[in-house]
Amino acid sequence: xxxxxxxxxxxxxxxxxxxxxxxxxxxxxxxxxxxxxxxxxxxxxxxxxxxxxxxxxxxxxxxxxxxxxxxxxxxxxxxxxxxxxxx
Numbered sequence: 001x002x003x004x005x006x007x008x009x010x011x012x013x014x015x016x017x018x019x020x021x022x023x024x025x026x027x028x029x030x031x032x033x034x035x036x037x038x039x040x041x042x043x044x045x046x047x048x049x050x051x052x053x054x055x056x057x058x059x060x061x062x063x064x065x066x067x068x069x070x071x072x073x074x075x076x077x078x079x080x081x082x083x084x085x086x087x
Contacts, residue, residue, distance in 0.1 A: 004028040004039040004050075031072040036079040045087040046080050048073065 001022055003014065006029040017023050028035040030050050040046070051069050052058050058065035 002026065002039065002043070004030060004035070006030075006050075008052075030076050031067050033072075033075055033079070036076055037083070039076075040080055040083050040085060043080070043083075043085050046076075046085055048076065050076075 002024045004026045005011065005014070007027050011025070011027070014025055018025070026035075026039060028039060030036070030039070050073070052065045058069070
């Protein structure tokens with residue numbers, strides 16, 4: 001299993017799982033399409049949770065919110081499909 005997170009709010013939520021040999025944690029930003037292949041390598045399923053959530057958080061930097069929540073999500077999904085990710 002692989003998790004990609006840009007650690008916008010730190011990585012504390014993953015600390016308890018750091019010892020799990022079945023988990024690979026990548027500090028990556030999905031807004032950068034150059035990381036998509038690495039993140040998707042060997043995957044047949046993607047659970048996409050990368051987003052800036054809530055009106056207040058999105059209003060802090062609307063451009064970054066759109067890049068994160070829309071633009072990079074669409075690009076990532078298209079790349080996953082092109083690489084044959086089934087789900």
